[in-house]
Amino acid sequence: MRASGCSVQVDDCDTKQAVNAGRLESMRHRLSSGIACWPAMLAVSTRRRTTVKPLRIAVLGAGLIGRRHIQTILAMPAAAELVAVADPVADPAGLDVGAAAWFGDAQELLDRVKPEAVIIATPNALHLQQGQWCCERGIHFLMEKPVTVTLDEAATLVQAVRQSGVKTLVGHHRRYLGVVQQARQWLADGRLGRLVVASVVWATRKPDAYFQAAWRTQPGGGPLLINAIHEIDMLRHLCGDIHAVSGVKSHANRGFAVEDTAAAVFEFDNGCLGTLACTDAGLSPWTIEQGSGENPAFGYTGQSAYRLIGTEGSLELPVLRAWSPRVAGEAAWDKPIVGNPLLPKVQDPYQVQLSHFQRLVRLDEPPVVSVLDGARTLAATLAVAESSQTQARCVPRAF
Template structure:
């Protein structure tokens, strides 16, 4: 099977990671770089491809099979629409849009065009999550009743010094980090239909939140609690427990999710199971059976790229659709609203 040709829009940190992955992939080849800012000449020469200032200039000169949009959030919708108009598949880095209204506009156009679009919630491609979903769907835990989650980590001071907007409203962990967790929780536990939250900025004193306590109601009746903090000396975050990104130190004795059903519980990502051998005779007086589900870890970004190649070829449907990406954005913005208002926010069923 011939390799598909993929152009990368945005040559920043995540864009260069995508470039590395494309170059290493057996399924695709790098077609072009798209960025209005000049890429260093030696870097571009080493890549052996042309640079274009925008998508339209690229499409006029050469037509790749797919484009990865690793560009600022505000550009995602218009650039995706340009790809749709050109009949080119696109992988859109999260969030799918910079606002819910723009996301809805994109969804309507994409559906009408039957466009080949994949949203870059890369954790959805994690073998850990795939195994956890399998165990939940097989009924190992029984009917779900509760989930506890956390994303507790410490962002260094230079993270905020590098970009002053991170100290202001919209730059905190709700809108920057929580969208990843929403995608994970929806895939594991089902649709989220209502949220409530409390927030604090006491740890750093910035105008933006640094700590958030979140309540979740799932469509199946299960409830969830989630602690989110970017100022906590803790390893209970996906990055520090999953061992999927070597840039972060990891700790194999920590979990960031515990999913509980009537018949047992699963801790993720250690994949430790506790379950009743005889569910019909369950009781807190009865001992659990214990096991650890086995997972072969692999970089989700690598798996996402291979999946995107198959989406381009038409052999697979997108694992994370525009509708999924929009749903994650809607729920994340609902959490921000709930934290501001102190009210329970019902989720738009879009």
């Protein structure tokens, strides 16, 4: 069996003779760690060689995130073929879309090109309608986050997906980061003991030009739904489901109708507490993009934005430094602790995500982030806003 970031081949004539136990264990480790294709849930055929065909894929929306997806597709021809792009505003001049057709209307693209799959990277308010279009046409889709703007819309989309049977992902791409997979394994192995507290900071100053797109100054276009939702999804991914939220938000720095700063406390089902501070109006070295280098638009700082604290140790992300007692079993404030840097697995999460999307469609691989899972992250995120308005603890809507 061979796996590379953009295609998977299975080649076994006689598993017992061709692959010994050590090689199988090595292969499983590489696949589960995300160095190859993650998660790997492939049925190994002992009779035939299977090559996973590239997806005929279109991108709706050619803004910042849409362009990132376009670049990823063009860099991975074995995973996907870019057949069309739709954007009513963006000028295709200077944007490399390969041989893809360009449309000003997304619905026209879907009807004329009939792609197998679509990446929806349009403004948040369009997500429900365009997701429904895909469901009606039997087109698989990867929806950028947030899955929708409101929870009622999310419920409508979840139902449409169930009825249509299309395969979906939500673009919480940080779940594919190697350091995140490593942290999940540390937690699963119990190396931190019982998880007590998780904290995250996402703080950067966006340039004025960023807000020339008017939707980014209106409700639904602020850092809570654009940026903090990623951090909340990461907290859910690492710590488990959230059953209560207390939040505050402010627009005092930019004066827009939408917030520029938010903070929250999360109560997890397992008893862990989490904190979040998020702003797009303050300069700092503390974002996961700066700490990991996963987004070249952010300057690299090598600083950790996440801290996971357990009864037996702690872990920083994305730098991946583990703190533990100098002497095993001596976990107390009057005993020395040491910080040990771990070797992070470096990979482009967008490439890993696209490869997973290919296998989701072709091989029926379970989704890393389904529309239902995306709706649950949205519910926890909107609970921050609701708590801020009511000045009371909020229970996220169940999905």
